[in-house]
Amino acid sequence: MTGEPQYKRVLLKLSGEALMGEQDYGISPIVVKRVAEEIKTVVEMGTEVCLVVGAGNIFRGMTGVASGFDRTSADHMGMLATVMNSLAMQNALEQAGIDTRVQSAFPIASVCEPYIRRKAIRHMEKKRVVVFAAGTGNPFFTTDSAAALRAAEMGCDAILKGTQVDGVYNADPKLDPTAVKYDTLTYMDVLRKDLKVMDAAAISLARENDIPILVFSIHEHGNFAKVLSGEGSYTKICN
Secondary structure, eight states, X not given: OOOOOSOSEEEEEEOGGGGTTTSSSSOOHHHHHHHHHHHHHHHHTTOEEEEEEOOTTTOOHHHHHHTTOOHHHHHHHHHHHXXXXXXXXXXXHHHTTOOEEEEESSOOTTTSEEOOHHHHHHHHHTTOEEEEESTTSSTTOOHHHHHHHHHHXXXXXXXXXXXXXXXXXXSOTTTOTTOOEEXXXXXXXXXXXXXXXXXXXXXXXXXXXXXXXXXXXXTSTTHHHHHHTTOSSEEEEEO
């Protein structure tokens, strides 16, 4: 049985790759459904949840640049891919019985709402999940930066980053069996050690607004709720 949640309002950051499952590309309906159930459990605990999803399972801007795309065009393509992932998450959440709204940083009126800060806050106050799509709406910024920005704008108590592993390590645990997991880190530790948790802009923004970042595995059943209650395996990044 999971304890009481330690945070009233949180932002969950998911990588696009987290939605692929065993596939090499695209969106796994099985994984999306399971993630939606994880979010539903947390919502039912009384925590307000918003969400930012990356696009690496469909199109990654920097990969496009390496292939010869103009950076601005590549980033816009990545933003559009996040809209696809956001709509998939909305569909899965609503099938699970959770009212959900997608808000895009650039207007796609026939598909979802535009991003309006006060409206997003009101949705969360009504216990709806809000999925923020299209990053910050600007090229040269990652979805990590978008997550830190939206968390600050929404007044979130924490950012939870759901990854493929159960925290932050000093090396890739999938490649190095001697890799050591950190239980806690400061924002400056992450920047100094150049740990690839989130990009430097996102870490700096979280630091300036004193928003702790909890890094955990989204693939372990029930982990989102456990981490919110101070249980389970995760790394906490704070001042």
